[in-house]
Amino acid sequence: MSGRGRGHGAVGRAAGRVDSLGQVTGRTIYADDLMLPRTVTAKLLRSPHAHARIVKVDTTAAAAHPGVHAVLVGTDLPIKYGILPVSQDENALAIEKVRYVGEPVAAVAAADPETADEALALIEVEYEALPDVTSIEEALDPSHPLIHGEGTGANVDRETSLEFGDVKEGFAQADHIQEDTYFFQGNTHAALEPHATVASMGDDGRLTVWSSTQVPHYLHRILAKVLELPAGQIRVIATAVGGGFGGKTDIFSHEIVAARLARTVGRPVKITLTREDVFYAHRGRHPVLMKVRTGFTTEGRITAMSFRSYLDGGAYGSYGAASLLYTGQLQTTTYSIPRYQFQGVRVFTNKPPCGPKRGHGTPQGRFAIEAHLDRAAEALGIDPVALRRRNLVEPFSHTVNHLRITSCGLAECLDRVTEASSFDDKHTSLPAGRGIGVAVGAYLSGAGFPIYFNDMPQSEVMLKVDRGGGVTVFSMAADCGQGSTTMLATVVAEVLGLEPGDLSVVTADTDLTPIDLGSYSSRVTFMAGNAALEAAQRLLEEVLEAVAAELGVDTDLLSAEDGSIIVDDNPDKGVTWTEAVQLAMAQSGALVTSGSYKTPEGISGRYRGAGVGPTPAYSYTACVAEVTCDPDTGFVTVDQVWLAHDIGKALNPLLAEGQIEGSVHMALGEVLMEEQAFLRNGLHRGPSLLDYKIPTILEMPPVESFIIETDDPEGPFGAKEVGQGALLPVIPAVVNAVHDALGIRIDETPVRPDTVVTALADLAKGGSGRVGPTSLPDHEFPPLYRVEPPANSPGAAS
């Protein structure tokens, strides 16, 4: 059917975004730009304690301060919430206890920001400090106080303990067993735009909330819950998002507080976070301690793998239950692993909550297994590329943990980057101080299941046509910078034979647009794209039927092309698009269609934990990084990155390359410098963009991108995800390159200059030249839950 709309090449054309003019001229309206009449400013009072009991909050003086409109404390918003149904553990403002430095405790709405600051200073909070828990080791030590709950005990949030096939048997078949431990440091999104929310009561008594969010639908649900309002009384509008990266996929204190204050004050309320606030709001990459053990045959075939992860979750659940599973579930999507064991635990600590950041939970595990495979290759005397090739997953197969693999261009990705970089010639052969490394990865094209269980579509798109021929696309997809608005216009334009720039796209407004669950898990191109495709095909069908009736030809002979409906083999007989839609309206009235997308059955297993990891299609990535290391200073300079990304089909190659380059930049920050680190007492090491080191343009190497197109059978025009998967292999590729350059093993991120110097000093003294975790915390995992591998998987009984 998609052949019907031949279009004229909107899909596959490298074109600018449909909304870029406003962005590059500074005219795009972000949440903080909104200026409603009579707006008051709100601010949050934050905890100076990592862990303390709130004895008393006295707001008398603040409330009496001239210019103050309202003061809120925790008990004003008593209903707990959380993004996942299993983790309803947050209050918008802390009640009874604070659990990290920076946690919101009270809020004020005042005439202007200065008055709000003065009022915050007048709020008296009496705290009773409690011993804090700030590391994974402390959290698992039962003698420490519980962060959630009373008394002492292990601060376990969630854990998992899964075995796929007989792992012991798998290891028994191994000729070589490799075992390593790794630590991946936490880091944060650091989007350019700090979060902001404006809330206002309409004259109809309904509440409207504008917020810089990637998930307007989830914000809508949680506002309804916490404010105890019918959802129909709330309208959520996601404003233009100045960078998300997962940092705006949770529901934040300031969003709920702004909404609550707007109801109390009766005037519009605006809250804009400071940069420091954003570091405390966080929900970024979890610090993860990991142990990987893999059995290999002499030829390098994997016989079994066991993977253990310990996640430092910070003070609240957030997306943590999913993050935990993501650290271990996708290892099997790149390599054919016949027996697999995965145990993981996420702990609470007195630090800002961790959550999803680009690659959600998978970069940590990917770093570990790709560095681990390099070590195994060395031990087995096999080239690292050959070892990977020997174990690549089969396209259109199932993994041992019941994930469904469809299109897979991993082998081609690996070929392209190793050829372009001359990897085989350079590896172990570059001059001292220079090195090259390789790694691969895979990522979801959308989480297979919604955050809250339901049988409804994950995405719906509605199209409405104007009498003048104008087409408006309605979708709740919130463009967080990834270009989803452009994607929607491109898909619809392709089918209708129009230009993407001619379409109007209305997004992310719960009053106007049909459901999309949000911009997370790289789901929008696949899911909203498919919904848009279906809506456009239905629209075209209606239009063609009307034209066919008018012209007296068979609809099969008609095509939409260049703003016209043409008759095949008879170019003189067509009608313009505008004439065509008027014919359709004359025939059947309003020209409105919709499409929807729901993930197919059979993409996951049925065990507890099986819901995290499945997706309708995985993207695949391979990366080679070449580095120069200064052995005196320990500085690592990345000279070039080659990255191949199997994204099924590039709907817009320019945007796809932009996603790849952005991923490389973010990955280089994570591997070389960025860390959400803490001093004593849960004090952030430096909540500013001066102290939190992000690579500048001077640190950014040339990136050679390769888009690999495997034409996924279920993706819109064959497309899969782009932009999260591309981050994954960069981190281990750099770490592996540093080993190739200097002979040291840095088994932790970031690879800082002082870390490198320490490792080199150890090597010079005859040590192993390794820096990384030396032990694992004492923790007994629950008994393994045994799952038998599915048929058509590497672990299937033969």
Add this chain to the structure above:
Amino acid sequence: MMRLPKLAVSSPESIEEAAGLLAELGDRAVVLSGGTDLIPNLKRHQLTVDTVVLLGRIDDLEGIRVEDDAVHIGARTTLRAIVDSELVPPVVARAAGEVASPTIQNQGTIGGNLCVDTRCFWLNVTDLWRQAAEPCLKADGDTCWVAPAKQHCWAVSSSDLAPVLVALDSSVTLVGSGGTRTMPLADLYVDDGIAYLTKSPDEIITAVTIPIDRGLDVTYHKLRRRGSVDFPILGVAAAVRRDDAGVCTEARIVLGAVASAPLRAVEAEAALVGEPFGAASIAAAAEAARKLARPLYNTDLTSRYRKRMVPVFVRRALEELAAR
């Protein structure tokens, strides 16, 4: 966005009037020139003043001229003007170009860079953070969290130009309510994170004078995490004079960002003077500098690493000069 506290702004028309204002208002006033250091510090409430004194209406504070075998740079001259100047010694232009980032260089001034407040990660934070940590010595608290045993502030001298200009034997001119004086730049600094400048609060730096000394080879090597933006976490300025036989006759080595003042590495200099300028004396100088530097963990990267980098950077600076 963080907000500035409410401030009165004075814009005197002469330097004498400015000095008079500062003398009158005491620690309630501060000079605001480029503002790239002061404005964020005010927003973080690192200092509390009620008046800022602008220098914008005062003539003769800006510009670079050569006179009497010296380069004179007005204190309000921007770092950008210095980067672009052909009159200043190349090492000065280079060091100015290593300060922070290009946008900061457009706004920041040489006077401001020489007076830049000492820095420490226990200090350059917001009220909330300082409250969480309990205020440190420099934030009017009782304890230095870097080295709690001593009642001393170890905040770091973070100027890129100071070590270079000290190595060039520069002097500064100050105007205060008591008149004008000129002194060696080195004498402006004290190794105390709180009282890090010897100038009295009512004195304003008006100019920097750099002697033109063509026989001197000078360089500056800066350690920082990224190629831009970051303050130095170690700076090495080295100036060496050689005779025709290649023997070092004079040396000045100044370490930046390892103490609360630029540190003259006198023993490192002694290791060079009188010796043929080459690998052996350079190694000895590097080792002497290492012994001198005692960085603490109060800025980026570990103190151990920064100390380790002292001989590396001294050696590299001197090797660069030896190769000239």
